[in-house]
Structures are given as structure tokens and as C-alpha cells.
Amino acid sequence: MTRLALLGATGSIGRQALEVVAASRDLEVCALASGSTDLTALADELGVDLVQVGGDLTELLEAAQPDLVLNAVVGFAGIEATLWTLENGVDLALANKESLVAAGELALAAHARGGGRLLPVDSEHSAVFQLLERRPRAEVASVVLTASGGPFRGSNRDDLADVTPAQALAHPTWSMGPKITVDSATLANKGLELIEAHYLFDLPYDDVEIVVHPQSIVHALVRLRDGAALAHVGYPDMRVPISYALTYPERAPLDVPPLDLASLTLSFEAPDVQTFPLLQLAREAGQSGGTAPCVYNAANEVAVSAFLDGRLSFLGVADVVAATLAAADTAPARDLDDLLTADAAARRLAERVAVA
Secondary structure, eight states: OEEEEEESTTSHHHHHHHHHHHTOSSEEEEEEEESSSOOHHHHHHHTOOEEEESSOHHHHHHHHOOSEEEEOOOGGGGHHHHHHHHHTTOEEEEOOTHHHHHHHHHHHHHHHHHOOOEEEOSHHHHHHHHHHTTOOGGGEEEEEEEEOOOTTTTOOTGGGTTOOHHHHTOOSSOOOOHHHHHHHHHTHHHHHHHHHHHHHHTOOGGGEEEEEOTTOOEEEEEEETTSOEEEEEOOSOTHHHHHHHHHTTSOOOOOOOOOOGGGOOOOOBOOOTTTOTHHHHHHHHHHHOTTHHHHHHHHHHHHHHHHHTTSSOHHHHHHHHHHHHHHSOOOOOSSHHHHHHHHHHHHHHHHHHHHO
16 A cells, blocks of 8 residues: 655645545555645545645655655645655655756755655656656657647737736636646746756756647657657546556556547647747746746746736736846755745745836
8 A cells, every 4th residue: 555645635636636546445645735725624534644734844744754745736835845755765746846947956866865756747747757768768859748828829919918817717728726727828837847847857958849739638749869759648637647646657547538539630839939938938047057947936936926916917927037037146056945045035036026
């Protein structure tokens, strides 16, 4: 029996993970955490004694000593739990992309020391993980991550001047939390995933491509050096990558319909980085290195919060991130304290820019 610590238990990923656990004979939840939602009823239902709402999640993990951690915490708040899990050699199912975006070098070093498994949960990264598994890296030319394009695909900047939070939260394909849904609308989410792919798969940024694919059937492709391309396809259902990460290396059965190939029409297009500059800003931040990805993430979190609160326009989100990156100190972080300092400084700067 695999003892699972579920962090972010009440969010979209956490709720779907509990569906996977309920269908499994090999998984049991030993600890639950949420950012602010009371977990009393859920803990009683699951018979879980170790529960935490907010605070330092490493204390919960120390007490639980799990075999597997699913980190579905939203944002920078999930980083310390990721570093604890990797450092202690515990298998990590990672849905908190910010852990690698903001703390990539520190996380990889902890992973090397701990020796546990790092299993991506994002649908695109799970797809790449499966396509690359046991494949000699010398055969791989590049990887392609797909983006739905969000609710404003095909819009120009004039169209987006008066976008409301309600419009940005109306995603055409996926059902997700508000922060990641806005990130999908701005293409910041794909920018975060680009940086995450660099760290997960040890790929140069130039070898990570982004293509818009509104049907969300093809989750990723791997281009091989002989010109062939391998694709991972399936209906958009997050239970699939969640289950794969939680039951790896097995594949547990899921009640998911097979693809009706005859009914599918698939289309692809290049992302519009002029209208949605956060994607290109992420690539530039990753290539700059140091704490630039951390600054990108921090500024984006502040800007998205300001947009959802009605304090910032939709187009202003990218403006805040760009201005923060231009002004911030992006020297490398030697340790977690350095990273926390860089994150806090970037947030203060982004707040000043957002209210200017």
C-alpha cells in the first residue's frame, strides 16, 4: 500500500486525485493539506488524522513520512514541500509547476541528493515524460508542448482591452482553478510549462516548442532526429496524468472513453506572442537564468491577483511582469533563503508597478 500525502486537496487536481485514490486498492491517503479550506469533513470521510490548513507543509510531511507526495499547491507556496520531498528521497507527483520555475536549480540538486522519483502531473509534461521514457536522449531533436489558446485565441490587443475576470475564467476546454485559468488566457501558463520542461527533461530552451492546439487532444509531441514525431493523444481529462503519476510504473484502469478517431478534426497554429507576450517573456526569463524565472513567476502571481481583484486590466498583467523583470535583481539563488528574498523583492516591485 502506497501512503500518499495530498497537498492542495480541495483544488481541481486534489479533487480528481481523490477520485483516482478511491478507485485504487494500492493507494491510501495519510495526510491532507489545503491553503485555506477546512478539511475536517474530508479527513473524517477518509479516516485521515494528519491534516493541515495553511502554514509550513514540511511539518506535516515530517509527521506523515509518506511514500508519495502529490504537490498540487497553487503557486510559490508549494516550493518548500517540493524541496523537502526531493531532499528526503520521497517520490513526488508534481502538479506545482512553480516549484521548478522558481526553484529549478535548487530542486534538481535536491532531487540528485535524495534519489526519489520526480513524476510530472501537468498533462503536457506527463505526455513528454511518457514519450521520452527509455529513449536515448541522442535520438531526440526537440519537444512540442501544446496550448489550447484559452478563451481569447484569435483576438488582438484591441479586443482584449476591456476583458473582465469572468471572461478570462471561461476556459473552452479545461476546468481549472482561477489562477491557472487566467494564466491559460494570457499564455503565462504555457510560459511556466516551457521553463518547467527545461528543468524536467534537461532540454535547452530552443528545443522546447509551443504550438496552439485548440482541441486539446494532442498533449505533446517529441521530434526525433530522423524527422519522425511521436505524439501523446487523448481526451482532455486530468485524471489520466494524475493516475499515471500516482500509480507509476503501472497503469491503473480508468473510466475514460477511447478516442473516437473518426470524429476528430485537429488543428495547430503558432502562438501569437505579440498579443500574448507572457509566453515570450517566460522564454527570455529562462534563457537569462539566475532568479529571472522566479521573478517572472512572482510578478505574474501578483498581477493575476490584481486582475482578479479588479485592480489591473487584463493587458496590464503582461505589462507588470515585463516591468518587474526589467527592474529586478536576478542574481542566482545560492539557497532557499536567497530564493525567498528574491521572490519577496519581486512581489514588492510588482505591487508597486501594478498600482502605478
